[in-house]
Amino acid sequence: MRELVYYVATSIDGFIADPSGGFDAFPMEGDHMATLLADYADALPAHVLDALGMRAPGTTFDTVIMGWNTLRPALDAGIESPYPHLRQVVASRGDRRVADDVTLTSDPVDAVRRLKGEDGLPIWLCGGGELAGSLRGEIDRLVLKRNPVAFGAGVPLFGHAGYSPQAFTLRATQRFESGVTIDEYVRRDERQSA
Structure with a gap:
């Protein structure tokens, strides 16, 4: 079965964006970038890949x-299909117009469960926080790019989801001179701890 991976940048105080949804306070330069480009190039928008002279390898998501x-x-910004190298699913409560290669869903939990039942690579949960909160029970792996900045306010990692503890095990941590850490967690199987 495919995994749902929440791969996201976060501040040290747990925000994935500033109060207006921006994330330009996160460092885009530093020694962590080589690892991100090597391991997570599939998670870059097409216009960024083009600017870097890269192609999505199709090996992660x-x-x-x-x-x-x-x-x-x-x-x-005039970009209707930011990730044309990936199958794109957008969750929305309203009826929206999207590009032909983007699928709209009003039921992200059902959509993820169906996607997990298909063959393929892991599914990348890009964000935002409210969607992550609604999908928290479906997340198999967390990959958090912790940036050395505290926002104080903004978009929380899991939006405004209610209290419902879910155990994860730290699988790996990478630390960089830039102050960024990449922490990878896997969902703990509750059946093993019972």
Whole structure:
């Protein structure tokens, strides 16, 4: 069965974006970038890959799911299909117009469960926080790029999801001179701890 991987940048105080949805306070330069480009190039938008002279390797993810507010900055910039190298699914409570290669869903939990039942690479949960909160029970792996900045306020990692502890095990941590850490967690199987 395919995994749902929440791969996301976060501040040290747990925010994935500033209060207006921006994330330009996260460092985009430093020694951590080589690892991100090597291990997670599939998670780069096509226009960024083009600017870097790269192609998506298709080895990490083959599907992305994101919320409407995560897609909106791309749409505002005139980019209707930010990840054409991936199967794109956008969660929205409203009926929206999307590009032909983007699938719209009003039920992200059902969509993820169906996607997990298909063959393929892991599914990337791109964000935002509210979508991550609604999919928290479906997340198999967390990959958090912790940036050395505290926001104080903004978009929380899991939005405004209610209290419901879910155990994860730390699989790996990478530390960089830039102050960024990449922490990888896997969901703990509750049946083993019972």
